[in-house]
Amino acid sequence: MVEEPEENVDSIDSLLSVDLPAVASGRMHRLPPYLFGRINALKLKLRREGNDVIDLGMGNPNDPTPKVVVDKLAEAAGIKRNQRYSVSQGVYNLRRDLARFYDRQYGVSLNPENEVIATLGSKEGFSHLCLATLGPGDVVLTPTPTFPIHVYGPVIAGANVIGVSLNDGEEALLRRMDEMCRTVSPRPKIVILNFPHNPTARTVELGFFEEIVQLAHRHGFYLVHDFAYGQTVFDGYRAPSLLQVPGAKEVAVETMTMSKGFNMAGWRIGFTVGNPDMVKLLGAIKGYYDYGIFQAVQIATVIALRNCEADMHAQAEIYQRRRDCLCDGLERAGWTVERPQASMFVWAKIPEPHAQMGSIEFAVECLAKAQVAVAPGRGFGEDGEGYLRIALVENEERLRQAVRQIRRAFPVA
Ligand SMILES: Cc1ncc(COP(=O)(O)O)c(C=O)c1O
Structure with a gap:
């Protein structure tokens, strides 16, 4: 028991x-x-x-993971080669299937070799990305209210976080962020976003992302977009991926998770995708911290990405x-x-x-x-x-x- x-x-x-x-x-x-x-x-x-x-x-999702995924895990868990250490960035087939998922869902093309990395849930990827990109003296902007790790990931990395209120809407948020990039010293290095948003459930359209990517290019900051709820959408609304914006990959990564859309919260598997430099840095720091996700989980996740959109x-x-x-x-x-x-x-x-x-x-x-x-x-x-x-x-x-x-x-x- x-x-x-x-x-x-x-x-x-x-x-x-x-x-x-x-x-x-x-x-x-x-x-x-x-x-x-x-x-x-x-x-x-x-x-x-x-x-x-x-x-x-x-x-914390209360519904079950699709049965085909659980069955695949059970099968793969019994195979000896899956019981060894896996690769820190995720096996190639998994990264390739995630890239295909992004292509089907968002029309975003990702190179599985250097623009996709698997993480132990998206929160782990986010936190280690903070450690790999931020340090004392760096400034981060994030909308408030905030999912706690969006503040404390940077804080643990030693950075200073400036909250920008989301309560007056997305246009006001963009204006304030633009203003801060002109006035704050040192200039913000990273802006953290999360739409659909936790906790407020606010959503945005692609135009919002186009504007923030423009600001990133203009002011020289990077973007980290937490897309945890990108697949949990209602009434015909389709949540845009930040990476749909042309040029976004030059300045941005997005974190995606199997936890919510696929009811796989306990499995601890997610992804960071986009800007190859940031993906590389995350891979480098993860190489010190972990030996990758249990390979059977990675194999079962391929099935989820391939067969479980319905x-x-x-x-x-x-x-x-x-x-x-x-x-x-x-x-x-x-x-x-x-x-x-x-x-x-x-x-x-x-x-x-x-x-x-x-x-x-x-x-x-x-x-x-x-x-x-x-x-x-x-x-x-x-x-x-x-x-x-x-x-x-x-x-x-x-x-x-x-x-x-x-x-x-x-x-x-
Ligand atoms: C906005 C947001 N990001 C990330 C996570 C964590 O996701 P994961 O299970 O992929 O670590 C959550 C979980 O509640 C969340 O709400």
Whole structure:
């Protein structure tokens, strides 16, 4: 019997308490205090007491990986040559199939030899790319609120991060970034983007990427685009790849993951693609840190990329129906929510008369009174205050139940 692991919470779980052990390095002191301690402790306590907590806190897919992929893993795991160390950048066939996937999906041509690298999930690729490209004195810009690693990847690498608010929309974001590139010294080296966006679920059109690539060329910065939700799209919306912009590969890489679109979060496999210099640097640093992903996982991923596009679309439709179910329910309960066109999240404004409580307190009370776990917007930076991020990781019945419990606990006039 294998033990069930304890519940996890997003990447936020890796943030720290204020008192660090004396052995901690200086860089550990640059990481923020643990904002979610109370929420996690309470969730654990409620669960241990036998309560049925509906967990919409973390973007952890709850549906299964396509069966053909699991079957391929089982078959490949038994083959002796797959049990050895693999290659750090990923086997050639995997990189080639990822390139073909990009070509079919986005019309983007990638050379599997030097423009594609496999990573142990996209977050690992992103973090090591930060270490390979950033150091003390470097400046990074990223929209806020932010998925934590987009700030703390650069911070761990020693860089300074300047958050640029996304709350006034993409045009304002572009204007502010342009202005900062003229005024900030030293000039920003890397701009980190993430559309469809976590936590706000905002989406962009290709025109936005065209403008930011122009800015990158004009001001001499590089772009790293986290495309984790590129395959989780609704209502006919198609999320553009940044690499669709002509000339993007000269200045940009994109990180892609099997975790979300293909329900392979636990498998730990993703990719960094695009600019060959950045891909090369990432490969070089990874060569020191790891011996590659379990080869059987890589082989099974080839099957996912080749044969599971229909599963990917079907999964997106499941999220779309859940989005409608949650948004309909919250609207009936008196909340005003925007329906996202992509991602696994609804970014919901805390309604009056509960807004003054703040998002962390609301999330704690939501657990205590409604037994529903949600992520407080403040956990994604100050610009997330006043909002909750609700993950669509339970079925429609459970989402309806969650809304009923929230409605009862937090009546809106
Ligand atoms: C925006 C974003 N990037 C990256 C990740 C991590 O993806 P992976 O499982 O590929 O490391 C997540 C997971 O929640 C995410 O929301």
